[in-house]
Amino acid sequence: xxxxxxxxxxxxxxxxxxxxxxxxxxxxxxGYYMHWVRQAPGQGLEWMGWINPNSGGTNxxxxxxxxxxxxxxxxxxxxxxxxxxxxxxxxxVYYCARDSRSAAAGPSPRFDPWGQGTLVTVSS
Amino acid sequence: xxxxxxPPSASGTPGQRVTISxxxxxxxxxxxxxxxYQQLPGTAPKLLIYSNNQRPSxxxxxxxxSKSGTSASLAISxxxxxxxADYYCAAWDDSLNGRDVVFGGxxxxxxx
Numbered sequence: 001x002x003x004x005x006x007x008x009x010x011x012x013x014x015x016x017x018x019x020x021x022x023x024x025x026x027x028x029x030x031g032y033y034m035h036w037v038r039q040a041p042g043q044g045l046e047w048m049g050w051i052n053p054n055s056g057g058t059n060x061x062x063x064x065x066x067x068x069x070x071x072x073x074x075x076x077x078x079x080x081x082x083x084x085x086x087x088x089x090x091x092x093v094y095y096c097a098r099d100s101r102s103a104a105a106g107p108s109p110r111f112d113p114w115g116q117g118t119l120v121t122v123s124s
Numbered sequence: 125x126x127x128x129x130x131p132p133s134a135s136g137t138p139g140q141r142v143t144i145s146x147x148x149x150x151x152x153x154x155x156x157x158x159x160x161y162q163q164l165p166g167t168a169p170k171l172l173i174y175s176n177n178q179r180p181s182x183x184x185x186x187x188x189x190s191k192s193g194t195s196a197s198l199a200i201s202x203x204x205x206x207x208x209a210d211y212y213c214a215a216w217d218d219s220l221n222g223r224d225v226v227f228g229g230x231x232x233x234x235x236x
Contacts, residue, residue, distance in 0.1 A: 035225070037169075044126060045161070045169065045212055047225035061224050095168055100180075109214045109225040110159050112171035112180060 002026040004096050004115035011121045017084040020118045022096030029077035030054040033099035033107045036070065036081045038092040039117075046092075050099070050107050051079060059107070086122045093117040127152060128213050130228035137236045141201040144231045146213035148194050152226055156216040158196040160189055163210040163230075172211070173198060200233075208235045 007021040022034065036048040049060035051070040058070045069082045079096055095118075097111035129147040136142040146158065160173035171180050173189035176196065188199045196215075200207055213228040 044230040045214075045227045047214075047227065059222070062221055097169075100171065100174070109156075109216055110171060110174045111161075111169075114168040114170070117168055 002098065002113055004098060004113060006094075006096060006115040006118045009119040009121070011123065012086050014087055014122055014124055016086050016122075017082060018086060018120050019080055019082040020094050020096075020120070022079045022081070022115050024077045024079070024098070027098075029072075030074055030103070032101070032103055034070075034072070034079045035097045035099060035107075035111055036068075037095045037097055037111070037114075039095070040089070040092040043092075047109075048081070048094075052103060052107075053079060054103055083120075086120075088122050091120065091122045093119050126229035127217055127226035128215065128228035130211075130213060130231045132229065133232050133234065135234040135236055136200075136203045138203055138205065140203045141199060142203060142233065143200075144198045144211050144233070146196045146198070146228050148196075148215065148217075148226075150194060151219060152194075152215045152217040153191065153196055154194040155218060158189065158191050159214045160187075160196075160198045161212045161214065163212065165209070169212065203235055205235050208233055 005023045030053045033050045035050045051058045053072045072079045096115040100110045100112040101108045157175045161169040162172045163169040176191040177189045210230045212230045217226040
């Protein structure tokens with residue numbers, strides 16, 4: 001079955017960077033866009049951007065441009081999201097989510113499935 | 125402040141029908157399709173409705189979606205206790221700076 005397994009929780013100091021991984025299985029990794037979404041404690045969902053695992057092309061939400069980098073390693077079917085210059089308000093659960101449409105159709109806001117989430121805590 | 129507006133809460137009794145609204149603008153719902161997600165307590169979100177009114181395989185037909193103009197709605201009929209969750213709408217938002225996915229602020233559904 002299609003599954004996304006993310007790396008474990010992280011604790012970082014303000015100003016540091018964090019890199020979260022998302023290992024895909026059960027489907028052709030390069031055939032579907034991967035999105036990243038975060039959720040601050042008790043808050044709603046916030047889209048961060050997508051990566052095309054086939055080409056490596058990316059598109060980031062305006063809010064995160066200059067601070068976020070999405071990459072992938074096709075040899076191990078894994079996507080990565082790195083966020084730099086962390087602040088306390090970056091404390092959140094970070095999710096990877098596969099686009100449910102084939103990459104040939106372009107990205108969509110239709111995410112299925114989602115990873116289990118990675119809690120990133122930013123604290124001095 | 126979310127780009128898409130949802131009521132923060134909704135409630136109903138078992139068996140009842142409830143609806144959750146999602147209001148946007150011409151740059152998002154007015155020109156793009158709407159998806160809905162269900163987030164059960166302590167879990168990752170799950171796709172519930174896509175392309176305004178389509179249900180993924182495995183989603184009960186008690187859940188339905190609709191869209192009109194710049195607003196969308198999620199309806200849940202025959203409400204069950206396991207439907208208690210947070211619900212989010214999502215759509216593309218097209219602006220001069222590009223195309224972003226925007227979410228509603230979420231609606232917490234309580235089954236009384």
